[in-house]
Amino acid sequence: MKRTMVWASMLALGVAITVAAAATAQDDLPAPSPIEKTLAERAAHVTEVTLDKNMLAFAGKFMNKDKDDDKDDKAAKEMIQGLRGVYVRDYEFDKDNEYTAEELEGLRKYITSTDWSPMVHERTKGAKEGTDVYLKLVNGQVQGLFVLDAEPKELSLVLILGPIDMDKIGALGGSFGIPKQAVKDVKKAQKEAGK
Amino acid sequence: MEHDERELQEFERKLRMAIARREAPLGLKSRVLAKARERRQAQRGRLWIWQRVAATLVVAAVLGGFAEYRHIEEIRKGEAAREQVLTALRITSRTMGRVQERLADGR
Numbered sequence: 001m002k003r004t005m006v007w008a009s010m011l012a013l014g015v016a017i018t019v020a021a022a023a024t025a026q027d028d029l030p031a032p033s034p035i036e037k038t039l040a041e042r043a044a045h046v047t048e049v050t051l052d053k054n055m056l057a058f059a060g061k062f063m064n065k066d067k068d069d070d071k072d073d074k075a076a077k078e079m080i081q082g083l084r085g086v087y088v089r090d091y092e093f094d095k096d097n098e099y100t101a102e103e104l105e106g107l108r109k110y111i112t113s114t115d116w117s118p119m120v121h122e123r124t125k126g127a128k129e130g131t132d133v134y135l136k137l138v139n140g141q142v143q144g145l146f147v148l149d150a151e152p153k154e155l156s157l158v159l160i161l162g163p164i165d166m167d168k169i170g171a172l173g174g175s176f177g178i179p180k181q182a183v184k185d186v187k188k189a190q191k192e193a194g195k
Numbered sequence: 196m197e198h199d200e201r202e203l204q205e206f207e208r209k210l211r212m213a214i215a216r217r218e219a220p221l222g223l224k225s226r227v228l229a230k231a232r233e234r235r236q237a238q239r240g241r242l243w244i245w246q247r248v249a250a251t252l253v254v255a256a257v258l259g260g261f262a263e264y265r266h267i268e269e270i271r272k273g274e275a276a277r278e279q280v281l282t283a284l285r286i287t288s289r290t291m292g293r294v295q296e297r298l299a300d301g302r
Contacts, residue, residue: 049283051276059276073277076284088283090290122297131294149290149297156290158283 028052029085029161033110035103036089039155042098043091051086053162083162089155096152097128104150108132111146111159136161 029052040046051059063077080086091099112118112134120133129150136144147158 047282047286049279049286051279051283055276056280058273059280062270062273062277063280072281072284076280079284080280086280086283088286090286120294120298131297133294147287147290147294149293151293156286156293158287158290160287 029087029159030111033107035106035110039089039091039099039103042093043155044094045090045092047088047090049086049088053084056080056083056086083160083164085159085161087157087159087161089157091155093153093155098153099128099150099155101128104128104130104148104155107157108134108148111148111157116144116146 029050032050036048040048060077060080064073093099115136115138116134117137118132119135120131122132123130129152131150132146132148134144134146135142136146142164143162145158145160145164147156149156149158
Protein backbone atom coordinates (compact mmCIF):
# COMPACT_ATOMS: atom_id res chain seq x y z
CA MET A 1 0.00 0.00 0.00
CA LYS A 2 2.77 2.38 1.04
CA ARG A 3 4.71 1.53 -2.11
CA THR A 4 1.66 2.26 -4.28
CA MET A 5 1.30 5.64 -2.60
CA VAL A 6 4.93 6.49 -3.35
CA TRP A 7 4.52 5.50 -7.00
CA ALA A 8 1.29 7.49 -7.27
CA SER A 9 2.97 10.55 -5.75
CA MET A 10 5.89 10.25 -8.17
CA LEU A 11 3.51 9.90 -11.11
CA ALA A 12 1.52 12.94 -9.99
CA LEU A 13 4.74 14.93 -9.64
CA GLY A 14 5.86 13.84 -13.11
CA VAL A 15 2.53 14.88 -14.63
CA ALA A 16 2.66 18.24 -12.85
CA ILE A 17 6.20 18.90 -14.11
CA THR A 18 5.23 17.92 -17.67
CA VAL A 19 2.16 20.18 -17.61
CA ALA A 20 4.18 23.07 -16.17
CA ALA A 21 6.90 22.55 -18.78
CA ALA A 22 4.31 22.46 -21.57
CA ALA A 23 2.69 25.66 -20.28
CA THR A 24 6.07 27.38 -20.15
CA ALA A 25 6.98 26.10 -23.60
CA GLN A 26 3.75 27.59 -24.98
CA ASP A 27 4.84 31.00 -23.69
CA ASP A 28 8.31 30.67 -25.14
CA LEU A 29 9.39 32.01 -28.46
CA PRO A 30 9.98 29.30 -31.03
CA ALA A 31 13.47 28.22 -31.96
CA PRO A 32 14.39 29.40 -35.47
CA SER A 33 12.91 27.14 -38.11
CA PRO A 34 15.35 25.38 -40.48
CA ILE A 35 13.41 27.03 -43.34
CA GLU A 36 14.56 30.43 -42.09
CA LYS A 37 18.17 29.43 -42.62
CA THR A 38 17.62 28.52 -46.26
CA LEU A 39 15.62 31.72 -46.83
CA ALA A 40 18.36 33.79 -45.22
CA GLU A 41 20.94 32.22 -47.55
CA ARG A 42 18.95 33.32 -50.59
CA ALA A 43 17.97 36.75 -49.31
CA ALA A 44 19.84 39.92 -50.22
CA HIS A 45 18.97 41.53 -46.92
CA VAL A 46 17.87 39.86 -43.71
CA THR A 47 16.50 41.40 -40.54
CA GLU A 48 16.08 39.11 -37.56
CA VAL A 49 14.80 40.31 -34.23
CA THR A 50 14.17 37.96 -31.33
CA LEU A 51 13.27 39.50 -28.01
CA ASP A 52 12.08 37.43 -25.09
CA LYS A 53 10.22 38.70 -22.05
CA ASN A 54 13.38 39.65 -20.16
CA MET A 55 14.90 41.43 -23.12
CA LEU A 56 11.68 43.38 -23.72
CA ALA A 57 11.62 44.47 -20.08
CA PHE A 58 15.29 45.47 -20.34
CA ALA A 59 14.66 47.44 -23.54
CA GLY A 60 11.67 49.10 -21.90
CA LYS A 61 13.98 50.65 -19.32
CA PHE A 62 15.81 52.50 -22.08
CA MET A 63 12.72 53.77 -23.82
CA ASN A 64 11.36 57.24 -23.35
CA LYS A 65 14.29 57.96 -21.04
CA ASP A 66 15.06 61.67 -21.25
CA LYS A 67 13.27 61.65 -24.56
CA ASP A 68 9.90 63.07 -23.63
CA ASP A 69 9.24 64.24 -27.13
CA ASP A 70 9.95 60.87 -28.75
CA LYS A 71 6.53 59.51 -29.72
CA ASP A 72 7.96 56.28 -31.16
CA ASP A 73 9.63 55.45 -27.86
CA LYS A 74 6.54 56.20 -25.81
CA ALA A 75 4.23 54.21 -28.07
CA ALA A 76 6.68 51.32 -28.31
CA LYS A 77 7.14 51.19 -24.54
CA GLU A 78 3.40 50.99 -23.99
CA MET A 79 3.10 48.41 -26.74
CA ILE A 80 5.71 46.01 -25.36
CA GLN A 81 4.52 46.19 -21.76
CA GLY A 82 3.35 42.74 -20.69
CA LEU A 83 4.47 41.03 -23.89
CA ARG A 84 6.17 37.65 -23.57
CA GLY A 85 8.12 37.81 -26.78
CA VAL A 86 8.62 39.43 -30.15
CA TYR A 87 9.95 37.42 -33.09
CA VAL A 88 10.38 39.21 -36.39
CA ARG A 89 12.01 38.04 -39.60
CA ASP A 90 12.22 40.07 -42.79
CA TYR A 91 13.85 38.74 -45.96
CA GLU A 92 14.40 40.95 -48.96
CA PHE A 93 15.29 39.26 -52.24
CA ASP A 94 16.91 40.52 -55.41
CA LYS A 95 14.62 38.51 -57.65
CA ASP A 96 10.89 37.80 -57.55
CA ASN A 97 9.56 34.73 -55.74
CA GLU A 98 12.77 33.37 -54.28
CA TYR A 99 10.70 31.31 -51.87
CA THR A 100 8.43 28.35 -52.45
CA ALA A 101 4.83 27.74 -51.43
CA GLU A 102 6.09 24.77 -49.41
CA GLU A 103 8.41 27.02 -47.44
CA LEU A 104 5.54 29.38 -46.63
CA GLU A 105 3.39 26.45 -45.56
CA GLY A 106 6.29 25.10 -43.49
CA LEU A 107 6.72 28.42 -41.69
CA ARG A 108 3.00 28.68 -41.03
CA LYS A 109 2.84 25.18 -39.59
CA TYR A 110 6.02 25.67 -37.60
CA ILE A 111 4.77 28.75 -35.80
CA THR A 112 1.05 28.11 -35.41
CA SER A 113 -0.22 25.32 -33.20
CA THR A 114 -3.77 24.38 -32.27
CA ASP A 115 -4.19 27.52 -30.14
CA TRP A 116 -3.94 29.77 -33.16
CA SER A 117 -7.00 30.87 -35.08
CA PRO A 118 -6.62 31.88 -38.71
CA MET A 119 -7.98 35.35 -39.24
CA VAL A 120 -6.81 36.24 -42.71
CA HIS A 121 -5.68 33.88 -45.43
CA GLU A 122 -5.26 35.69 -48.69
CA ARG A 123 -3.92 34.11 -51.89
CA THR A 124 -4.15 34.86 -55.57
CA LYS A 125 -4.45 31.81 -57.78
CA GLY A 126 -1.19 31.04 -59.51
CA ALA A 127 0.82 33.48 -57.40
CA LYS A 128 3.06 32.61 -54.50
CA GLU A 129 2.41 35.90 -52.73
CA GLY A 130 -0.14 35.99 -50.01
CA THR A 131 -0.94 36.99 -46.49
CA ASP A 132 -1.77 35.04 -43.39
CA VAL A 133 -2.83 36.48 -40.08
CA TYR A 134 -3.37 34.25 -37.06
CA LEU A 135 -4.50 35.21 -33.60
CA LYS A 136 -3.92 33.28 -30.44
CA LEU A 137 -7.07 33.66 -28.41
CA VAL A 138 -7.27 32.62 -24.78
CA ASN A 139 -10.65 33.22 -23.09
CA GLY A 140 -11.55 35.75 -25.76
CA GLN A 141 -8.35 37.71 -25.19
CA VAL A 142 -5.71 38.10 -27.86
CA GLN A 143 -2.57 36.44 -26.49
CA GLY A 144 -0.62 36.32 -29.71
CA LEU A 145 -0.44 37.68 -33.23
CA PHE A 146 1.23 35.96 -36.14
CA VAL A 147 1.54 37.60 -39.53
CA LEU A 148 3.17 36.02 -42.54
CA ASP A 149 3.28 38.33 -45.49
CA ALA A 150 4.81 37.19 -48.77
CA GLU A 151 5.49 39.83 -51.37
CA PRO A 152 7.28 39.15 -54.68
CA LYS A 153 10.62 40.38 -53.32
CA GLU A 154 10.00 40.37 -49.60
CA LEU A 155 8.90 37.90 -47.01
CA SER A 156 7.96 39.10 -43.54
CA LEU A 157 7.16 37.05 -40.50
CA VAL A 158 5.91 38.71 -37.34
CA LEU A 159 5.14 36.84 -34.15
CA ILE A 160 4.09 38.70 -31.03
CA LEU A 161 3.34 36.70 -27.90
CA GLY A 162 1.48 38.03 -24.91
CA PRO A 163 -1.61 40.07 -24.21
CA ILE A 164 -2.03 42.36 -27.17
CA ASP A 165 -4.07 45.47 -26.67
CA MET A 166 -5.49 46.43 -30.03
CA ASP A 167 -5.98 49.99 -28.80
CA LYS A 168 -2.24 50.19 -28.17
CA ILE A 169 -1.59 48.89 -31.66
CA GLY A 170 -3.96 51.62 -32.81
CA ALA A 171 -1.88 54.15 -30.89
CA LEU A 172 1.11 53.13 -32.97
CA GLY A 173 -0.80 54.26 -36.05
CA GLY A 174 0.46 57.79 -35.79
CA SER A 175 4.09 57.09 -35.18
CA PHE A 176 4.75 53.74 -36.82
CA GLY A 177 2.40 54.07 -39.74
CA ILE A 178 0.07 51.19 -38.96
CA PRO A 179 -3.13 52.00 -40.83
CA LYS A 180 -6.03 52.53 -38.44
CA GLN A 181 -8.23 50.37 -40.68
CA ALA A 182 -5.97 47.35 -40.05
CA VAL A 183 -6.43 47.76 -36.32
CA LYS A 184 -10.20 48.08 -36.74
CA ASP A 185 -10.23 44.88 -38.80
CA VAL A 186 -8.28 43.00 -36.17
CA LYS A 187 -10.58 44.25 -33.38
CA LYS A 188 -13.62 43.25 -35.41
CA ALA A 189 -12.20 39.77 -35.93
CA GLN A 190 -11.35 39.57 -32.24
CA LYS A 191 -14.98 40.35 -31.33
CA GLU A 192 -16.26 37.77 -33.79
CA ALA A 193 -13.87 35.16 -32.44
CA GLY A 194 -15.01 35.91 -28.89
CA LYS A 195 -18.66 35.29 -29.75
CA MET B 196 116.97 73.07 22.21
CA GLU B 197 115.96 71.64 25.49
CA HIS B 198 112.69 73.47 25.17
CA ASP B 199 111.97 71.87 21.84
CA GLU B 200 112.68 68.44 23.18
CA ARG B 201 110.28 68.96 26.07
CA GLU B 202 107.58 70.11 23.68
CA LEU B 203 108.07 67.06 21.53
CA GLN B 204 107.77 64.79 24.53
CA GLU B 205 104.63 66.56 25.59
CA PHE B 206 103.20 66.10 22.11
CA GLU B 207 104.08 62.41 22.09
CA ARG B 208 102.46 61.98 25.50
CA LYS B 209 99.23 63.62 24.28
CA LEU B 210 99.30 61.55 21.12
CA ARG B 211 99.73 58.33 23.08
CA MET B 212 96.81 59.29 25.29
CA ALA B 213 94.68 60.11 22.28
CA ILE B 214 95.33 56.86 20.47
CA ALA B 215 95.32 54.71 23.56
CA ARG B 216 92.59 51.95 23.46
CA ARG B 217 89.74 52.82 25.76
CA GLU B 218 86.70 50.76 26.62
CA ALA B 219 83.38 52.03 25.24
CA PRO B 220 80.90 53.29 27.84
CA LEU B 221 78.62 50.58 29.16
CA GLY B 222 75.48 50.07 26.99
CA LEU B 223 76.74 52.20 24.09
CA LYS B 224 76.54 49.34 21.59
CA SER B 225 72.97 48.45 22.51
CA ARG B 226 71.95 52.12 22.43
CA VAL B 227 73.46 52.59 18.98
CA LEU B 228 71.81 49.42 17.69
CA ALA B 229 68.45 50.41 19.20
CA LYS B 230 68.71 53.86 17.60
CA ALA B 231 69.51 52.31 14.22
CA ARG B 232 66.62 49.85 14.57
CA GLU B 233 64.24 52.70 15.50
CA ARG B 234 65.29 54.69 12.45
CA ARG B 235 64.85 51.68 10.19
CA GLN B 236 61.39 50.96 11.64
CA ALA B 237 60.27 54.57 11.23
CA GLN B 238 61.40 54.52 7.59
CA ARG B 239 59.66 51.16 7.01
CA GLY B 240 56.48 52.47 8.69
CA ARG B 241 56.30 55.49 6.42
CA LEU B 242 56.92 53.31 3.37
CA TRP B 243 54.23 50.85 4.49
CA ILE B 244 51.66 53.66 4.82
CA TRP B 245 52.47 54.93 1.34
CA GLN B 246 52.31 51.40 -0.04
CA ARG B 247 48.87 50.94 1.53
CA VAL B 248 47.65 54.27 0.19
CA ALA B 249 48.93 53.39 -3.29
CA ALA B 250 47.37 49.90 -3.15
CA THR B 251 44.03 51.36 -2.02
CA LEU B 252 44.11 53.89 -4.84
CA VAL B 253 44.90 51.17 -7.40
CA VAL B 254 42.10 48.91 -6.10
CA ALA B 255 39.66 51.84 -6.04
CA ALA B 256 40.62 52.80 -9.60
CA VAL B 257 40.23 49.22 -10.82
CA LEU B 258 36.85 48.80 -9.11
CA GLY B 259 35.67 52.21 -10.30
CA GLY B 260 36.80 51.44 -13.83
CA PHE B 261 35.04 48.09 -13.77
CA ALA B 262 31.82 49.64 -12.44
CA GLU B 263 31.98 52.34 -15.12
CA TYR B 264 32.63 49.71 -17.81
CA ARG B 265 29.64 47.68 -16.59
CA HIS B 266 27.46 50.80 -16.61
CA ILE B 267 28.54 51.78 -20.14
CA GLU B 268 28.11 48.18 -21.31
CA GLU B 269 24.60 48.05 -19.85
CA ILE B 270 23.64 51.31 -21.55
CA ARG B 271 25.06 49.99 -24.83
CA LYS B 272 23.10 46.74 -24.53
CA GLY B 273 19.95 48.62 -23.50
CA GLU B 274 20.21 50.97 -26.47
CA ALA B 275 20.77 47.96 -28.76
CA ALA B 276 17.68 46.23 -27.30
CA ARG B 277 15.69 49.45 -27.72
CA GLU B 278 16.78 49.69 -31.35
CA GLN B 279 15.76 46.07 -31.87
CA VAL B 280 12.30 46.73 -30.44
CA LEU B 281 11.86 49.77 -32.68
CA THR B 282 13.07 47.78 -35.71
CA ALA B 283 10.65 44.95 -34.88
CA LEU B 284 7.76 47.38 -34.51
CA ARG B 285 8.65 49.16 -37.75
CA ILE B 286 8.67 45.85 -39.63
CA THR B 287 5.41 44.92 -37.90
CA SER B 288 3.77 48.18 -38.89
CA ARG B 289 5.07 47.90 -42.46
CA THR B 290 3.81 44.34 -42.71
CA MET B 291 0.43 45.29 -41.25
CA GLY B 292 0.25 48.14 -43.75
CA ARG B 293 0.89 45.75 -46.62
CA VAL B 294 -1.70 43.31 -45.26
CA GLN B 295 -4.20 46.13 -45.11
CA GLU B 296 -3.39 47.24 -48.65
CA ARG B 297 -3.73 43.68 -49.89
CA LEU B 298 -7.07 43.25 -48.13
CA ALA B 299 -8.30 46.60 -49.42
CA ASP B 300 -7.32 45.61 -52.96
CA GLY B 301 -9.19 42.35 -52.57
CA ARG B 302 -12.40 44.07 -51.51
